[in-house]
Amino acid sequence: MSPTVAGSCAPPAAVLCGLAGRVPSRVVTNEQLARRLDTDDAWIRTRTGIRQRHVIDPGQATSDLAVEAGRRALASAAVDSVDAVVVATTTPDHTCPATAPAVAARLGLAGAAAFDVGAVCTGFVYGLASAAGLIAAGVAERVLFIGADTYSTIVDPLDRANAIIFGDGAGAVVLRAGHSDEPGAVGYFDLGSDGGQEDLIMVAAGGSRQRSRPGEPGRAERHFAMRGKEVYRHAVTRMAESARATLSRAGWKIDDVDHFVPHQANLRILHSVADDLGLPRERCATHVESVGNTGAASIPLALADAAESQVLKPGDRLLLTAFGGGLTWGSCLLTWPTLPRPERTMP
Numbered sequence: 001m002s003p004t005v006a007g008s009c010a011p012p013a014a015v016l017c018g019l020a021g022r023v024p025s026r027v028v029t030n031e032q033l034a035r036r037l038d039t040d041d042a043w044i045r046t047r048t049g050i051r052q053r054h055v056i057d058p059g060q061a062t063s064d065l066a067v068e069a070g071r072r073a074l075a076s077a078a079v080d081s082v083d084a085v086v087v088a089t090t091t092p093d094h095t096c097p098a099t100a101p102a103v104a105a106r107l108g109l110a111g112a113a114a115f116d117v118g119a120v121c122t123g124f125v126y127g128l129a130s131a132a133g134l135i136a137a138g139v140a141e142r143v144l145f146i147g148a149d150t151y152s153t154i155v156d157p158l159d160r161a162n163a164i165i166f167g168d169g170a171g172a173v174v175l176r177a178g179h180s181d182e183p184g185a186v187g188y189f190d191l192g193s194d195g196g197q198e199d200l201i202m203v204a205a206g207g208s209r210q211r212s213r214p215g216e217p218g219r220a221e222r223h224f225a226m227r228g229k230e231v232y233r234h235a236v237t238r239m240a241e242s243a244r245a246t247l248s249r250a251g252w253k254i255d256d257v258d259h260f261v262p263h264q265a266n267l268r269i270l271h272s273v274a275d276d277l278g279l280p281r282e283r284c285a286t287h288v289e290s291v292g293n294t295g296a297a298s299i300p301l302a303l304a305d306a307a308e309s310q311v312l313k314p315g316d317r318l319l320l321t322a323f324g325g326g327l328t329w330g331s332c333l334l335t336w337p338t339l340p341r342p343e344r345t346m347p
């Protein structure tokens with residue numbers, strides 16, 4: 001396997017050629033949450049813009065959603081083999097091994113390289129860069145890359161601050177080797193991190209640090225914890241900075257961006273970032289209202305949603321930007337290719 005681009009000495013670019021998303025069938029509305037938590041629909045909508053989220057049933061796991069999204073993305077790209085399967089997730093099926101090899105095997109892709117990327121809610125942008133790197137380095141000609149998360153498995157259902165925000169889902173893309181100037185080529189990445197702020201978003205127990213302490217971890221330490229106010233502030237600043245850095249690298253102005261497709265953290269964050277960038281809010285793709293924050297799945301789900309409703313037209317210029325635990329952040333640019341209309345992500 002040695003990808004080459006005819007007539008070019010430049011390394012091959014990763015070109016988007018398949019896209020799909022999937023959320024679980026079970027819907028949890030704000031009203032349903034308000035029956036078991038001290039909260040209400042108006043509070044949730046005002047603070048986050050979220051109306052409902054989808055969650056997996058007991059017995060389901062992240063790989064179940066990843067396999068479904070991956071199967072649809074392969075069909076959308078009309079391919080039945082890839083050289084690598086990459087899964088971005090914070091909620092792997094197991095601490096060990098990675099989830100990607102199991103996903104690959106269930107998709108009939110056993111034998112392909114398979115590994116996970118952990119960058120929390122920035123996972124899709126980091127994973128896209130990793131997949132593009134495999135293609136540029138000549139390691140792979142085609143990559144199936146899936147962002148999949150089931151935060152319902154790590155958020156305390158009684159924690160009203162976090163239970164309202166997150167939902168489960170998976171989104172997948174197929175990337176092939178091609179030219180950097182063809183529609184669908186992903187490029188001009190900006191990636192960053194600040195591990196000094198790791199405690200702002202954390203599951204304290206379950207890794208090697210917590211296990212080094214004597215005794216069983218307490219209930220709170222096994223669950224997802226987030227310092228929401230501080231995260232909000234960092235998210236707006238870092239996303240805007242990262243978006244600007246990427247645009248400047250590519251020589252694009254903000255007016256060149258037809259669609260801003262940010263990680264769907266919450267509506268207030270997305271609008272604040274758009275305002276900061278001087279980008280009209282109507283150019284900001286949002287679907288957080290109906291699925292919540294789906295972690296590494298949120299950007300591909302937003303892309304699939306916008307493609308399904310034919311908001312994205314071939315040739316449109318997209319800016320993707322994410323922020324998440326770590327802290328991590330990242331952005332990249334993409335010119336929309338001609339793709340088959342994705343199946344609905346909602347069951």
Ligand code: COA
Pocket residue numbers: 038039040043044047048121160161164165226228229230231232235265266269293323324325
């Ligand atoms: N329903 C009702 N009240 C709630 C509540 C809920 N679901 N969750 C928290 N509250 C209460 C708090 O206990 C607090 O009460 P107090 O003043 O008596 O102490 C009050 O509402 C205000 O809480 P605060 O945390 O200051 O609210 P906020 O305006 O900052 O909104 C978030 C909370 C989580 C919505 C907001 O901080 C946020 O959006 N943060 C970013 C989270 C995010 O998107 N993370 C993903 C990044 S990838």
